[in-house]
Amino acid sequence: MTQNIYQQLGLKQVINACGKMTILGVSSVAPQVMQATARAASAFVEMDKLVERTGERVSHFTGAEDSYITSCASAGIAIAVAAAITRGDRARVTQMPDSSGMANEVVMLRGHNVDYGAPITSAIRLGGGRVVEIGSSNLAACWQLESAITANTAALLYVKSHHCVQKGMLSMADFVQVAQARRLPLIVDAAAEEDLRSWVASGADMVVYSGAKAFNAPTSGFITGRKRWITACKAQHHGIARAMKIGKENMVGLIFALDNYHQGQSVVAAGALQPVVDAISAIRGFDADIEQDEAGRAIWRVRVRVDARALGLDACAVESRLRGGDIAIYVRRYHLHQGVFSLDPRTLSAGEMALIVARLKEIAEDAAH
Numbered sequence: 001m002t003q004n005i006y007q008q009l010g011l012k013q014v015i016n017a018c019g020k021m022t023i024l025g026v027s028s029v030a031p032q033v034m035q036a037t038a039r040a041a042s043a044f045v046e047m048d049k050l051v052e053r054t055g056e057r058v059s060h061f062t063g064a065e066d067s068y069i070t071s072c073a074s075a076g077i078a079i080a081v082a083a084a085i086t087r088g089d090r091a092r093v094t095q096m097p098d099s100s101g102m103a104n105e106v107v108m109l110r111g112h113n114v115d116y117g118a119p120i121t122s123a124i125r126l127g128g129g130r131v132v133e134i135g136s137s138n139l140a141a142c143w144q145l146e147s148a149i150t151a152n153t154a155a156l157l158y159v160k161s162h163h164c165v166q167k168g169m170l171s172m173a174d175f176v177q178v179a180q181a182r183r184l185p186l187i188v189d190a191a192a193e194e195d196l197r198s199w200v201a202s203g204a205d206m207v208v209y210s211g212a213k214a215f216n217a218p219t220s221g222f223i224t225g226r227k228r229w230i231t232a233c234k235a236q237h238h239g240i241a242r243a244m245k246i247g248k249e250n251m252v253g254l255i256f257a258l259d260n261y262h263q264g265q266s267v268v269a270a271g272a273l274q275p276v277v278d279a280i281s282a283i284r285g286f287d288a289d290i291e292q293d294e295a296g297r298a299i300w301r302v303r304v305r306v307d308a309r310a311l312g313l314d315a316c317a318v319e320s321r322l323r324g325g326d327i328a329i330y331v332r333r334y335h336l337h338q339g340v341f342s343l344d345p346r347t348l349s350a351g352e353m354a355l356i357v358a359r360l361k362e363i364a365e366d367a368a369h
């Protein structure tokens with residue numbers, strides 16, 4: 001069998017059943033998107049015009065007034081925060097990330113203070129922001145949001161993610177209402193979201209997405225929202241955003257990836273997973289069913305329950321064997337402590353699900369000896 005380029009570099013073949021994970025290289029980019037990226041890389045262009053044109057193209061998909069492409073979603077958060085604090089003022093932009101003397105507080109829910117491989121607070125601080133958390137990790141009330149706002153508040157930040165606490169939090173509508181009443185910009189971190197329009201439509205001023213996660217673009221991100229704030233984001237190119245530069249090729253790659261996505265990317269329907277559920281449930285010690293994404297996105301996964309008594313191995317041991325094999329198989333491991341892992345079909349290529357089922361059979365047989 002021919003080796004992939006990573007095997008040629010002496011690295012393991014990876015089967016990714018976790019989803020779009022930064023630790024595994026996020027997503028796989030379609031050949032036509034890479035062709036566009038290669039063509040963009042090989043020619044020169046007036047970069048300021050490219051920024052404008054690609055911003056328009058992104059806005060066509062999001063319905064926003066304007067957009068700005070960034071190197072990733074983390075950069076998008078830092079730039080959006082810097083935009084809120086500097087409001088695009090040139091002198092302030094060049095002083096960033098030192099925001100002393102400016103209103104620089106970013107108010108967010110404690111239950112939204114997540115770590116996605118790096119703390120979200122690092123990205124906020126990179127943009128000159130000071131984090132102000134409200135509520136408790138499992139509960140928050142509107143009055144807490146209201147009373148945290150002072151003359152030092154620069155922006156409100158709302159995070160939509162499966163990493164967030166999903167209950168007891170304030171809603172996006174609560175944040176929109178308070179942001180509008182207090183005339184503050186509302187930043188939404190929608191890094192892994194697939195819905196390009198609803199966050200903009202519901203009244204956010206700057207919505208931050210990852211290009212690589214949901215949209216299978218080469219490494220990139222974007223901020224989309226109100227003209228006034230996107231202009232302030234673009235101004236950061238002469239300040240902190242320079243250290244987060246994205247090349248012309250990935251800007252073009254993102255546009256083509258969004259185009260591709262818009263034309264209907266393969267959503268794996270729940271029904272297509274039933275044969276896998278049956279095959280896994282037929283293995284001694286395993287029982288499978290289908291679950292929907294915990295954040296409510298249109299993603300269905302195979303949930304595998306490990307019967308540690310029947311198998312002689314617990315879910316942690318199974319997961320570590322899957323990962324440690326000649327082919328490294330990565331599964332979603334958020335619920336291992338409950339004896340459960342799950343398989344995300346979106347990042348699997350043809351034949352890989354069958355390899356996973358075969359490997360589970362092997363593990364069950366080894367455990368029986």
Ligand SMILES: *Cc1c(COP(=O)(O)O)cnc(C)c1O
Binds near residue numbers: 073114116159161189
């Ligand atoms: C992944 C993620 C990010 C960061 O995205 P990058 O493009 O990797 O920088 C930010 N916020 C949330 C909620 C994420 O899941």
